[in-house]
Amino acid sequence: MSTIPSPETTRGTHPVHVGHLVMGLAFLGLVAIWATVVLDMVPTEDVRWLLPLPWVLAGAAGLLAVLLSGRRRRPETGPAPSTAPPLFLPQDSDTHEETR
Numbered sequence: 001m002s003t004i005p006s007p008e009t010t011r012g013t014h015p016v017h018v019g020h021l022v023m024g025l026a027f028l029g030l031v032a033i034w035a036t037v038v039l040d041m042v043p044t045e046d047v048r049w050l051l052p053l054p055w056v057l058a059g060a061a062g063l064l065a066v067l068l069s070g071r072r073r074r075p076e077t078g079p080a081p082s083t084a085p086p087l088f089l090p091q092d093s094d095t096h097e098e099t100r
Contacts, residue, residue: 016065016069018066018069019062021058021062022058025058025061027054030054032054033047033053
């Protein structure tokens with residue numbers, strides 16, 4: 001038996017781990033800011049305005065990833081039938097007498 005998945009079973013995409021995406025983008029953004037400060041491309045007093053940018057941009061990318069991945073997960077055929085038992089059973093009016 002082969003362990004290689006057949007082309008029919010693979011879909012070509014995999015789920016996005018949003019936490020990994022957000023932290024990876026934030027890390028890359030912080031490294032980019034660090035590099036610009038070390039290379040004197042940005043004055044030192046502007047660093048306080050640059051440090052929140054990676055967190056904001058990574059958070060926006062995470063929200064976008066959640067929205068886009070949630071859109072693909074919706075069922076295409078409609079809602080699944082309910083397998084829960086009914087809350088009440090219909091009663092015949094002939095078998096029960098009304099008591100007051």
